[in-house]
Structures are given as C-alpha cells and as structure tokens.
Amino acid sequence: MTLKAWARSRGGARVLGAVTVVALIAGVEALIRAGFINRFIVPLPSQILAAIPRIIVEENVLHRFWQTAQEILWASLLLAAVGISLGALLHRFRILRLACETWVAALAAAPIVLMYPLFLVIFGRSATTIVMIGFAAGLAPVILKTVEGLSGTRRVLIDVGRSFKLSPAQQFWKILLPAALPSVFVGLKLGLIFAMINIVGVEFLINFGGLGQLINELAERYDLPGTYGAICFVILASIVFFDVTERLERWLRPSE
Amino acid sequence: MATGVATQPQPTHLLEVERVTKRFITSEGAITAVDDISFSIAPGEFVSIIGPSGCGKSTLFNIIGGLVGDYEGRVTVAGDIVSGTHPAIGMVFQEESTFPWRTVLENVAFPLEVSGVARQTRLERAEHFVSMVGLSGFGRRFPAELSGGMRQRVALARTLASEPRILLMDEPFAALDEQTRLLLGDKVLQIQQELKQTTLLITHNLTEAVQLSDRVLVMTYRPGRLKRVVGINLPHPRDSEVVSSDAFGHYVAEIWQDLREEASRGIRDDESRVLKAGAKR
Numbered sequence: 001m002t003l004k005a006w007a008r009s010r011g012g013a014r015v016l017g018a019v020t021v022v023a024l025i026a027g028v029e030a031l032i033r034a035g036f037i038n039r040f041i042v043p044l045p046s047q048i049l050a051a052i053p054r055i056i057v058e059e060n061v062l063h064r065f066w067q068t069a070q071e072i073l074w075a076s077l078l079l080a081a082v083g084i085s086l087g088a089l090l091h092r093f094r095i096l097r098l099a100c101e102t103w104v105a106a107l108a109a110a111p112i113v114l115m116y117p118l119f120l121v122i123f124g125r126s127a128t129t130i131v132m133i134g135f136a137a138g139l140a141p142v143i144l145k146t147v148e149g150l151s152g153t154r155r156v157l158i159d160v161g162r163s164f165k166l167s168p169a170q171q172f173w174k175i176l177l178p179a180a181l182p183s184v185f186v187g188l189k190l191g192l193i194f195a196m197i198n199i200v201g202v203e204f205l206i207n208f209g210g211l212g213q214l215i216n217e218l219a220e221r222y223d224l225p226g227t228y229g230a231i232c233f234v235i236l237a238s239i240v241f242f243d244v245t246e247r248l249e250r251w252l253r254p255s256e
Numbered sequence: 257m258a259t260g261v262a263t264q265p266q267p268t269h270l271l272e273v274e275r276v277t278k279r280f281i282t283s284e285g286a287i288t289a290v291d292d293i294s295f296s297i298a299p300g301e302f303v304s305i306i307g308p309s310g311c312g313k314s315t316l317f318n319i320i321g322g323l324v325g326d327y328e329g330r331v332t333v334a335g336d337i338v339s340g341t342h343p344a345i346g347m348v349f350q351e352e353s354t355f356p357w358r359t360v361l362e363n364v365a366f367p368l369e370v371s372g373v374a375r376q377t378r379l380e381r382a383e384h385f386v387s388m389v390g391l392s393g394f395g396r397r398f399p400a401e402l403s404g405g406m407r408q409r410v411a412l413a414r415t416l417a418s419e420p421r422i423l424l425m426d427e428p429f430a431a432l433d434e435q436t437r438l439l440l441g442d443k444v445l446q447i448q449q450e451l452k453q454t455t456l457l458i459t460h461n462l463t464e465a466v467q468l469s470d471r472v473l474v475m476t477y478r479p480g481r482l483k484r485v486v487g488i489n490l491p492h493p494r495d496s497e498v499v500s501s502d503a504f505g506h507y508v509a510e511i512w513q514d515l516r517e518e519a520s521r522g523i524r525d526d527e528s529r530v531l532k533a534g535a536k537r
Contacts, residue, residue, distance in 0.1 A: 156349050159347075159353075163321060163341050163346070163415075178357045254398070
C-alpha cells in the first residue's frame with residue numbers, strides 16, 4: 001500500500017486522529033509551561049496523566065466508571081425501547097403526530113437537568129433518579145428522528161411490501177424499521193449524548209453514584225489533576241458507548 | 257366414461273381488464289386518468305402497453321396491481337376479481353426497489369420469507385432465481401455494490417421468486433441506457449419463454465415494446481384510452497438481434513404513427529398548462 005493510499009484508509013484516519021489529540025495535549029502542556037495558561041486552573045496534562053494511576057487505586061475509579069456505565073446503559077435501553085416505540089406510534093397515528101410533535105421538539109430544548117429536585121422527590125436519592133433524568137433528557141431526539149426515518153421510507157419500498165401482501169406488523173418490522181434505521185441511530189446517538197451529559201451532571205449535583213460524584217469530591221478537595229483525570233474516564237465512557245452504538249448499527253445495517 | 261361431476265370451464269384469459277375508468281379529484285377539478293379501458297391477456301402471452309407520458313399507464317399498472325382502488329370497471333385474474341393486491345400478480349416497479357439493507361440473495365428470498373418458507377429452502381430457491389437473471393456469484397453483495405441494471409434484475413428475480421401467475425412490470429428499465437436495456441430485454445424474453453410467464457409490461461419505449469411483446473396496446477394521451485392493438489408476428493425465440501430486421505422496423509414505424517400524434521398532444525398540453533400557470537402568476 002502506498003503512503004497516499006494508507007493515509008486515505010481507515011487505519012490512516014485513526015492514526016491521524018490519535019496524532020492530532022497527542023499534538024493538542026502537547027500544545028496545551030507547552031502553553032501552560034510557558035505561562036500562557038494558569039496552571040492553578042488548568043493542570044499540566046502530564047500531571048493529569050500521572051494522577052490517573054492514583055485515582056484508580058485511591059479513588060476506586062474503575063468501580064465508579066462501572067456505576068456510571070451501568071446508568072448510561074439502562075438509560076440507553078430505555079431510550080431505545082420507549083423512544084422508538086413512541087416514534088412509531090406518532091408515525092402510525094397522524095393525529096397524534098400533529099398534536100404532539102411540536103411538544104416533543106420543545107422537550108428537546110428543555111433544561112431537564114434543572115428538574116432534578118422533582119426527580120429526587122419521585123425516585124429518591126438513587127441511581128433510578130439519575131437514569132430517569134438521563135432518559136428524559138435523551139428521549140426527544142430519539143422520538144423525532146424515528147418519526148423522520150419512518151416517514152422518509154421510500155413509497156416504492158412500501159408498495160413492494162403491499163404487492164407481497166405483508167401484514168401491517170410485517171410491513172413495520174421488515175420494511176419500515178430497517179429503512180428508518182440510519183435516522184433512528186442518529187436519534188439514538190443524539191439521545192445518548194444528552195443522556196450522558198445529564199447522568200454525569202446529576203451525579204455531580206446530588207453527589208451520588210459514579211464519576212460525577214467523584215469529580216465533585218475531587219474538585220472540592222481542589223485535586224485538579226485528579227478532577228481532570230476523572231473527566232478523562234467520562235470521555236472514555238462516552239467513547240465506549242459510541243463505539244458500541246456504531247457497531248450495533250453496522251451489525252443491523254451491514255450494507256452501510 | 258362420464259364421472260357425473262360437472263367440470264368448470266377454464267377461462268381462456270388469465271387477466272381481464274373490463275371497462276376500467278379512474279378519475280382523480282384535483283384542485284383543478286376531476287381528471288380522468290384512464291377511460292373505459294378493456295383488454296385481456298391469455299396464459300403465457302407477453303403484452304405491452306405503450307403510450308406517451310401522462311397517458312395513465314402507471315395508474316393502470318397500480319389498478320391492475322391492486323395498489324389503487326376506487327375505480328370503475330373490474331379487473332379479474334382467472335375469473336377472480338382483484339380487490340387489493342393479488343397473490344397471482346407479481347409487480348416490478350419503475351423505481352429502484354431493492355432493499356438496501358439486504359443482500360441480493362436475501363432480497364430475492366424476501367417473498368419466500370414472508371410466506372414462512374424455511375431459511376435453507378428459501379435461500380436455495382432464491383439462488384435459483386438469482387442465477388436465472390444472470391447474477392450468480394453476486395448473492396452476497398448488497399444492492400449498493402451493483403449497477404442500476406443489476407439492481408433491476410434483483411427486483412425481477414425477487415418478484416419471480418414469489419412465482420406469480422402474471423408478471424406486471426412498470427417501465428423496469430426506464431432508467432437504463434439503451435444497450436443495457438436491449439440486453440436486459442433478451443434476459444426477460446429468455447425467462448418469459450422458459451417459465452411461459454404471462455407478462456404485462458408498461459412502457460414508453462417503442463423498441464422495447466416490439467422486441468418483447470406478442471401484442472402491443474397503444475394508449476391515447478389524457479384521458480388514457482386504448483387507441484389500437486398491434487399484434488407482433490416476429491419469430492420466437494427472439495432476442496435483441498431482431499431489432500435489425502425489416503419486420504421490426506415496420507412494427508416500430510407503425511406504432512410510432514399512432515404514438516406520434518398522442519405524444520404531440522401531450523407536449524402541446526404541457527406547454528399550454530405552463531403558459532396558463534404563468535398567466536395566473
């Protein structure tokens with residue numbers, strides 16, 4: 001493989017991505033060392049890196065990572081099950097869609113995290129509160145993109161189904177849903193982003209659960225390298241969930 | 257020896273279209289898309305319907321296929337009235353209609369899957385139809401990896417896999433170039449002769465209609481009526497070489513005589529509609 005071909009390949013893109021991140025981190029390190037960024041606000045990346053083994057041992061970060069990951073997983077499963085079902089319902093019943101679509105879109109813009117006291121009253125200071133806030137925050141894009149995907153199914157594919165006398169259930173599972181999958185996954189990824197932000201945010205706010213609580217504790221101790229190290233684990237959780245979602249999409253739509 | 261059981265007379269025609277009229281209500285009033293059309297097709301016959309754009313060919317396709325209701329007249333298949341889609345009619349659409357998320361083999365096996373045929377059996381049968389349309393070796397490819405002509409062949413194989421008594425095709429090769437269209441015409445003829453498949457083709461392409469058909473029904477411009485029926489007495493088995501024969505040229509010229517007048521009316525009508533719309537603005 002020539003250098004040009006390698007640069008255009010998936011492996012080449014990955015290496016380029018990694019090199020860019022490393023270069024950015026090195027740039028920040030240089031700026032802090034040169035005094036352009038206050039090291040009492042932003043610690044040196046090398047200090048953050050050094051803090052990671054410490055927070056793994058002393059702060060039990062892997063356990064907290066697992067707690068947050070479980071909350072994200074439950075929120076994602078709820079998002080997929082409820083969001084796609086509601087989207088299908090809105091697509092199936094036009095009157096329902098006309099009545100609710102604007103409200104659902106408004107929900108997407110609502111700062112649901114500010115309603116955490118209400119969730120605390122309903123579900124208590126527990127992981128359920130965190131999961132439910134994450135779920136509520138991510139629901140709107142999943143519903144909206146599901147409706148969009150189902151409505152965008154090409155007429156001819158529906159006619160093919162009709163010509164083979166498919167039942168309404170077969171029409172949905174064998175034609176509408178597979179055709180809508182790319183759009184549904186866009187909604188799921190957006191929902192996942194909103195859910196993750198809110199999950200870590202609420203963990204931080206109510207000082208309960210996984211990485212959000214750890215970030216809160218470390219920040220209160222003014223352990224800045226540790227705080228940023230814990231944030232690195234939040235980013236890791238986000239990467240893991242995105243990767244899983246993309247693999248799931250490729251498995252369901254291998255042609256994409 | 258007489259058994260005493262009265263035998264039902266078998267209908268001589270597999271498909272009968274009787275006095276079919278379809279009107280659409282638009283903002284500009286009622287438009288008659290097809291008007292009082294009647295014809296029939298015998299088992300194993302290949303019939304084409306040709307007409308200018310806007311003559312209601314596709315409406316007729318949708319009526320016969322059961323995708324459009326609320327029309328006057330009736331359509332029967334072997335005496336059975338068509339109301340909604342009919343299992344005896346298999347449809348191939350003008351638009352690209354393969355499922356992009358399924359491989360070629362899975363696409364072709366689709367009608368067998370929905371009718372509950374076991375996976376192994378349906379894949380074996382799908383393989384047979386894939387090879388019939390000349391796509392052996394492409395079974396595991398996705399439609400996105402194929403050319404337009406290959407994708408239309410997949411759609412054709414998928415419809416054939418449902419083993420319809422009547423194959424109904426709406427300009428399936430309209431989006432393809434002329435050479436590919438001629439060669440695919442050969443393939444369709446070969447399959448039609450092999451399966452003795454009763455076929456109704458909707459087209460606006462003269463060459464295609466004459467190359468493939470036993471009879472060509474010429475339609476008028478709006479409202480779509482049957483103008484003339486032309487029997488094509490070209491020898492069977494036929495292939496695309498027939499286009500170079502004198503007889504072929506004669507049929508094309510004969511049909512074009514009728515079609516030209518209708519197509520000109522269509523163009524004039526389009527122009528006056530555009531002018532009217534401009535005047536309103």
